[in-house]
Amino acid sequence: MIRKTRQREVLEKMLVDQKVHYKPQDMLKIINASTDQNVSQATLYRTLADMETNGEIQSITLSDGCTIYDGNTMPHAHFYCMQCGTLMDIDSLPKEYLDEIRSSYGVTISKVDVVINGYCEQCAKERR
Ligand SMILES: [Zn+2]
Ligand SMILES: [Zn+2]
Incomplete structure (x- = not known):
């Protein structure tokens, strides 16, 4: 059993529960505003990749090259x-x-x- 980090809990609440789309930079702002520790971009990307592998979220690449994450799988x-x-x-x-x-x-x-x-x-x- 993988221990859920606080960041991951926040991410799941944002993406999976609300089934909305987020850009990683917006997620970073929200997470860092709602937890006392600062999350690095690398940690965020690692957690998102992990959640996508688990089928909890999916990533979408937009025409301007941005990647957004979607809680609707x-x-x-x-x-x-x-x-x-x-x-x-x-x-x-x-x-x-x-x-x-x-x-x-x-x-x-x-x-x-x-x-x-x-x-x-x-x-x-x-x-x-
Ligand atoms: Zn428009
Ligand atoms: Zn969608």
């Missing part, structure tokens, strides 16, 4: 606003769809990382 697509950086969950990808990819291409799927890029409703209006 169901295969689902994201919409990313290129102007304001809003990231939204789009409908879950149905199991049948993934099954069809597996059988049509003879592949196994270990991770689903789909990001649709564009402008959110608000930003699209401002650009008109």
